[in-house]
Amino acid sequence: MDRNKKILSLMGLAVRGRNLTSGEDQVLDAVRSGKALLVVVAEDASDNTKKLFNDKCTYYEVPIRMWGKREELGAAIGKETRASMAVTEPGFAKKLVTLIDEEDSSDERMF
Numbered sequence: 001m002d003r004n005k006k007i008l009s010l011m012g013l014a015v016r017g018r019n020l021t022s023g024e025d026q027v028l029d030a031v032r033s034g035k036a037l038l039v040v041v042a043e044d045a046s047d048n049t050k051k052l053f054n055d056k057c058t059y060y061e062v063p064i065r066m067w068g069k070r071e072e073l074g075a076a077i078g079k080e081t082r083a084s085m086a087v088t089e090p091g092f093a094k095k096l097v098t099l100i101d102e103e104d105s106s107d108e109r110m111f
Helices: 003-016 024-033 047-060 070-076 090-109
Strands: 020-022 038-041 064-066 084-087
Touching: 003 020, 003 070, 003 090, 020 024, 024 047, 024 084, 038 047, 038 090, 047 064, 064 090, 084 090
Parallel strands: 038 064
Antiparallel strands: 020 084, 038 084
């Protein structure tokens, strides 16, 4: 299974276990309350959305990753398109960071 599928599958498991929230308001609430352990923002999200989450995550010291497309993120969790999601369980957050960062570094090696 390639990394993209692993990441999307892990997101699906997290949402079924109620360890992932999605949607701008819910993700912001999770960040502000300290429940968010990782925020994932779609690469094709608007610049305003990226800036909003980058600023909030920096202020509240929550790891953030730009990854995937809105359609992919939504499909992975059984919803419509999603530009942002927050992982609230340490195991899922750690594994997602590892997989996303692994993928980014392997992409850089190709060029």
